Amino acid sequence: MRMKDYIGMKRQVLGLLAVGACIVVGLNLTGCDKQEQSKTPEVVMSDVKPAASYEVRGIVKSMPAEGGKMLLQHEAIPSFKNKKGRVVGMNSMTMPFPVGEGVEMSGLKEEDKVEVTFVVTWGEKPYYITEIEKLPAETELNFGEMSMDMHGESGEH
Numbered sequence: 001m002r003m004k005d006y007i008g009m010k011r012q013v014l015g016l017l018a019v020g021a022c023i024v025v026g027l028n029l030t031g032c033d034k035q036e037q038s039k040t041p042e043v044v045m046s047d048v049k050p051a052a053s054y055e056v057r058g059i060v061k062s063m064p065a066e067g068g069k070m071l072l073q074h075e076a077i078p079s080f081k082n083k084k085g086r087v088v089g090m091n092s093m094t095m096p097f098p099v100g101e102g103v104e105m106s107g108l109k110e111e112d113k114v115e116v117t118f119v120v121t122w123g124e125k126p127y128y129i130t131e132i133e134k135l136p137a138e139t140e141l142n143f144g145e146m147s148m149d150m151h152g153e154s155g156e157h
């Protein structure tokens with residue numbers, strides 16, 4: 001196979017992966033999903049950034065069945081990056097989080113307030129929780145909209 005064909009194919013595959021991950025993480029990422037429709041052909045290997053990790057507070061809406069996902073209402077994550085590494089933020093929302101192996105969840109139940117650490121790989125397992133810490137019941141959480149510009153810094157779209 002010629003090198004040019006190979007690169008072209010790789011771009012297509014990456015584009016598809018990126019769109020998939022985008023949908024999984026949540027269409028509230030307006031910057032993310034708009035961009036995918038128009039810019040997919042430009043996605044190249046060097047644009048795909050390695051995993052990022054985030055800490056966010058929230059309320060447990062449902063505990064995961066074994067190996068399943070925890071439903072979490074989480075606060076806004078202004079630092080959330082899209083797969084190109086651009087900060088697009090994520091508004092507060094309720095969404096399922098796969099729980100990584102070995103994460104301690106004993107003593108947790110629905111309606112508990114927690115701080116979770118999760119990683120986003122944009123890979124086969126796009127995101128998952130790596131740590132959960134229970135917060136005091138009186139902790140005040142803010143599920144309001146994010147106050148930053150949802151379109152990130154560069155405004156390229």
Ligand SMILES: [Cu+2]
Nearest residue numbers: 026090093095
């Ligand atoms: Cu979310």
